[in-house]
Structure formats: structure tokens, C-alpha cells
Amino acid sequence: MTPRLHTDASNGHLRRLGDMMLYQFRMGTNPRRVSIYLSEKGIDVPRYELDYANLEHRTPEYLRINPSGRAPSLVTDDGTVITEAAAIVEYFEELFPEPTMIGTSPEQRAQVRALERLGNDLIARSMLWLWNTTNAFPRKEPQPSKAFADMLYRHVDELLAVLEQAIGENAFLAGEIPTIADCTVFPIFQTARERFNLSYAAHYPRLNAWYENFRARKSAEY
The missing domain is CATH 1.20.1050.10 (Glutathione S-transferase Yfyf (Class Pi); Chain A, domain 2)
Incomplete structure (x- = not known):
């Protein structure tokens, strides 16, 4: 897979994480949970848009990343794979707690x-x-x-x-x-x-x- 980069931010203050890769399907409900969150936080992560129409998410190459064959999947800079939208969101919230999107108490x-x-x-x-x-x-x-x-x-x-x-x-x-x-x-x-x-x-x-x-x-x- 050749990464295609996508930039999405709700303001001009981006925190770019160039060594990660977020595999997504832009129109999908669960992937959008992550993309909306990243936009709200102003976090810029390299993205790869999976070709769902041609079943790219079911190819052996992608299944090695996420055996469930679903999006989103995040590959972190040390190669760790996080495969559920809620887990990806909380991972970024721990990396970047400010501004909080989970509460202060x-x-x-x-x-x-x-x-x-x-x-x-x-x-x-x-x-x-x-x-x-x-x-x-x-x-x-x-x-x-x-x-x-x-x-x-x-x-x-x-x-x-x-x-x-x-x-x-x-x-x-x-x-x-x-x-x-x-x-x-x-x-x-x-x-x-x-x-x-x-x-x-x-x-x-x-x-x-x-x-x-x-x-x-x-x-x-x-």
C-alpha cells in the first residue's frame, strides 16, 4: 500500500504526527469518529484511504494489519496497531490531553x-x-x-x-x-x-x- 496523505483540521494549530499511519474509510461511521475527533483536537496524522468498493480492506496485506478487516486502524510510530475507533480516540486523548475532550474531573x-x-x-x-x-x-x-x-x-x-x-x-x-x-x-x-x-x-x-x-x-x- 502506498500511503496517501490527508490533512484535516478545525483550526490552524496542527500537531503533525508524521511517523504514524491511520487507515480509514472516509464515509464510514466508525472511521469518522476518529477523523472528527482529530479535527476537533487539531491533530494531523498521515492517512491511507482504503478502497472499500474494491475490497482493499479484505486483502491479505491489510488483514495483516487488522485481522478483522475493518477500519479504522492506527499504526503508531513504534509499529503498534490499534484497531478500534474508541481505543484510537482515547490513545490520542492520552497523548494530547489539552484541550480536553473527556473532562477534567x-x-x-x-x-x-x-x-x-x-x-x-x-x-x-x-x-x-x-x-x-x-x-x-x-x-x-x-x-x-x-x-x-x-x-x-x-x-x-x-x-x-x-x-x-x-x-x-x-x-x-x-x-x-x-x-x-x-x-x-x-x-x-x-x-x-x-x-x-x-x-x-x-x-x-x-x-x-x-x-x-x-x-x-x-x-x-x-
């Missing part, structure tokens, strides 16, 4: 992590719903079922209702500044609403306001 960090874990569950349930709502994932679900999708959305809606209550009058999910919780939850909204033009969480006014607020940030650009 044990209580704040616990609150942010709770919302981020909720976001993980939301993504898992929502992806199963998407596999059965669209025909875009034939390798995941060759025979989409509307009945199954309707049942799944009830479980999606259960978590959306919790987030609607949790956000209250805050600008962001955990308060007045963006956190890793926003970076986790926003991409599944964007995937459903923009990539697939589906109604998703439309009847939750607080989440709709939060989505429009975060969508206006440079980090949220496709």
Missing part, C-alpha cells in the same frame, strides 16, 4: 464515558437497522427485512430517548464543549441522514438542535 470523565458507551451501543444497533433498511450492505445482510428493521428501530429509539433526556439544554451531549461522546454519536446520525437520506431521530427536538449545531462545525464536513 473524575465525575466529568465518568459522565462523558457513559455517554460515549451509550453511543457505541447506538452505533451497533443502528448499523443492524441500516443493514435491513437499505440494500447497501449485501455482504452484511443479503436479504434485508423490513419487519426486522422495524423491530430493530425500537431498540435504536430506546437509546435515542435516553440521549434526548441526557442532553437537556446543553449545546453538546455532555455540556457546553464538544467531547468524545459527540464524536461517537454524531457520525451515525450523519450516516443515516446524509449518506442514506433516512429519517433518524427526527422526533427528538433536542437531538435535532444538537445535530444542526455540530453539523456546522468544520470537523463534521464530509
Whole structure:
């Protein structure tokens, strides 16, 4: 694989990490969790865009990096491979704790992590719903079922209702500044609403306001 570099930052203060490589699929929900976070933090990491359409993520070369054949994967400067979006985000948060995106006290960090874990569950349930709502994932679900999708959305809606209550009058999910919780939850909204033009969480006014607020940030650009 020949690396292709990609620069993405929400401000002019970049911290460039030239000896790492982030393997991504730009439109993917989980990879976007990392790219949005890096943009918010102003961290510039060399990127390699996997050709999902031609199954580059399933080639022996990539499977040696990530045996699950999924994105994202981060190869650090010492050759360590980190393969899950949440782990990659927390790795960078430990490297660059300022400005914080996880909170400054044990209580704040616990609150942010709770919302981020909720976001993980939301993504898992929502992806199963998407596999059965669209025909875009034939390798995941060759025979989409509307009945199954309707049942799944009830479980999606259960978590959306919790987030609607949790956000209250805050600008962001955990308060007045963006956190890793926003970076986790926003991409599944964007995937459903923009990539697939589906109604998703439309009847939750607080989440709709939060989505429009975060969508206006440079980090949220496709």
C-alpha cells in the first residue's frame, strides 16, 4: 500500500504526527469518529484511504494489519496497531490531553464515558437497522427485512430517548464543549441522514438542535 496523505483540521494549530499511519474509510461511521475527533483536537496524522468498493480492506496485506478487516486502524510510530475507533480516540486523548475532550474531573470523565458507551451501543444497533433498511450492505445482510428493521428501530429509539433526556439544554451531549461522546454519536446520525437520506431521530427536538449545531462545525464536513 502506498500511503496517501490527508490533512484535516478545525483550526490552524496542527500537531503533525508524521511517523504514524491511520487507515480509514472516509464515509464510514466508525472511521469518522476518529477523523472528527482529530479535527476537533487539531491533530494531523498521515492517512491511507482504503478502497472499500474494491475490497482493499479484505486483502491479505491489510488483514495483516487488522485481522478483522475493518477500519479504522492506527499504526503508531513504534509499529503498534490499534484497531478500534474508541481505543484510537482515547490513545490520542492520552497523548494530547489539552484541550480536553473527556473532562477534567473524575465525575466529568465518568459522565462523558457513559455517554460515549451509550453511543457505541447506538452505533451497533443502528448499523443492524441500516443493514435491513437499505440494500447497501449485501455482504452484511443479503436479504434485508423490513419487519426486522422495524423491530430493530425500537431498540435504536430506546437509546435515542435516553440521549434526548441526557442532553437537556446543553449545546453538546455532555455540556457546553464538544467531547468524545459527540464524536461517537454524531457520525451515525450523519450516516443515516446524509449518506442514506433516512429519517433518524427526527422526533427528538433536542437531538435535532444538537445535530444542526455540530453539523456546522468544520470537523463534521464530509
